[in-house]
Amino acid sequence: MSTTSMVAPLQVSVTTARPAALVLVASDGTGQSDGALRVALARAEALRATVEVVTVAVPDPIATPETPFSLWSEALLQRRNDQRQAVEAQIERVTARPRVNPVTVLDGTPSFTIARAAIEQHASLVVVGLGRHNVIDRLFSDETALQLARISRVPVLAVPAAATAVPRHAVVAVDFSELSLRAAQAAIEAVSDDGRVELVHVMPYMKESPFALEGEEPYRTWVEDRLATLIGSLVVPPGISVNAVAVRGRPAPDLLAYAQRVEADLVVAGSHGRGLVARAFLGSVTTKLMRAATCSVLAVPRDPPPSLTAPRDAAHAIPRREEAWTELLEAFTRRNLGRRTILEVDDLEIGAQAQEYNYPLIAALYDGRDHRLQIMLGDRTAHGRHLSRNIGGVVAVDVLSDGNGHDVALRLEHGSSQTLLTFAP
Numbered sequence: 001m002s003t004t005s006m007v008a009p010l011q012v013s014v015t016t017a018r019p020a021a022l023v024l025v026a027s028d029g030t031g032q033s034d035g036a037l038r039v040a041l042a043r044a045e046a047l048r049a050t051v052e053v054v055t056v057a058v059p060d061p062i063a064t065p066e067t068p069f070s071l072w073s074e075a076l077l078q079r080r081n082d083q084r085q086a087v088e089a090q091i092e093r094v095t096a097r098p099r100v101n102p103v104t105v106l107d108g109t110p111s112f113t114i115a116r117a118a119i120e121q122h123a124s125l126v127v128v129g130l131g132r133h134n135v136i137d138r139l140f141s142d143e144t145a146l147q148l149a150r151i152s153r154v155p156v157l158a159v160p161a162a163a164t165a166v167p168r169h170a171v172v173a174v175d176f177s178e179l180s181l182r183a184a185q186a187a188i189e190a191v192s193d194d195g196r197v198e199l200v201h202v203m204p205y206m207k208e209s210p211f212a213l214e215g216e217e218p219y220r221t222w223v224e225d226r227l228a229t230l231i232g233s234l235v236v237p238p239g240i241s242v243n244a245v246a247v248r249g250r251p252a253p254d255l256l257a258y259a260q261r262v263e264a265d266l267v268v269a270g271s272h273g274r275g276l277v278a279r280a281f282l283g284s285v286t287t288k289l290m291r292a293a294t295c296s297v298l299a300v301p302r303d304p305p306p307s308l309t310a311p312r313d314a315a316h317a318i319p320r321r322e323e324a325w326t327e328l329l330e331a332f333t334r335r336n337l338g339r340r341t342i343l344e345v346d347d348l349e350i351g352a353q354a355q356e357y358n359y360p361l362i363a364a365l366y367d368g369r370d371h372r373l374q375i376m377l378g379d380r381t382a383h384g385r386h387l388s389r390n391i392g393g394v395v396a397v398d399v400l401s402d403g404n405g406h407d408v409a410l411r412l413e414h415g416s417s418q419t420l421l422t423f424a425p
Helices: 031-047 069-095 110-120 142-151 178-190 216-232 251-261 276-280 282-292 322-336
Strands: 004-007 022-026 050-057 103-107 125-129 156-159 169-173 196-203 241-248 266-271 296-301 340-347 351-367 372-378 386-392 394-401 407-414 417-423
Touching: 022 031, 022 110, 031 050, 031 069, 031 125, 031 156, 050 069, 050 110, 069 103, 103 110, 110 125, 110 142, 110 394, 125 142, 142 156, 142 282, 169 178, 169 251, 178 196, 178 216, 178 266, 178 296, 196 216, 196 251, 216 241, 241 251, 251 266, 251 282, 266 282, 282 296, 322 351, 322 394, 322 407, 340 372, 351 386, 372 394, 386 407
Parallel strands: 022 050, 022 125, 050 103, 125 156, 169 196, 169 266, 196 241, 266 296
Antiparallel strands: 004 241, 156 296, 340 351, 340 417, 351 372, 372 386, 394 407, 407 417
16 A cells, blocks of 8 residues: 655746647557547647658568569558558548648558657657557557557657547656656646646655664655655746645556546656666656556657757658668768767667667678678777677668768668667767
């Protein structure tokens, strides 16, 4: 049984307006993503934001590797048309008026493709359908929403099919990390203009020991002080109320139990945190929330989205065009030879794992014969340190650049993972 304590409201910073933004809503055209479309349109109207509707076309499996490319291309084109028509029909059905929002059809793995599109379009929010765990092979099922939440650099709002409006009452998982602060601020921006946000810290059960120097009460006092400090650091528009609560129990189950008890329609948590507390608390909580919540779930990423402009010409962003990858990578190597790098692999099962830090770039190469991409790092001397990573099954290669045309990252999509090569400060 969990116990609850309240933290008295404090004076908070106030702003009079919310910034305009782009809301990216990802749909498969089925009823499962109806709620996502309704909520995205309602949020965009409230914020005077732009809505972009995207769908991902995944081609049907080809019988054999010897199948002609023309047949594969024809099947993909048909899949694109089917997806577009399904989503266009959904928009008319959900809005009860002729279609007013264009639909963008993308190719690739849904989670990675949507995550990339969100960065390229400078989206402030991605909205997807929140499915159930026993729904199989649904394009935007709960597992796709979960995968997207794990890798996205943009906040991801997963919405149940029955949702109809912008959330009014949000419950935020708090562990006092910087990620918690961003999650709390994101919750404030996600609720309606008369909304309510509750910051909830779940305190673990403590065993009383005769040898303990401090009991439960000092810990509770410390938690309440930290919650009060967190409230005071937030920027809150007029009309939105913010308070904090400390409950005793297990992070995910008791957070959800509290949200259900107060009839919250949004639960917010940080995704893939890096600190010790974040790994122990938020890292596992987000997964459990996505799979168990019956209300909307907002996952706030560890890192804010980079200020990137993804070049749109064929020389820089070339998914599924292996014949051009060699030229792309040679040009990337020439521009960035010797720059010190950070190599990170983001796997959907185990999260992001740093592979190296501060090795200079020697070369990035694609071998069309073995269908493998090689990243070579190290000092250009005979006895210097060296590191080489060979990556097979690559399906997309992207070079991301800033507004001044300087390369910021090389991103490789392979299987259910992505490898990201960025440059150290």
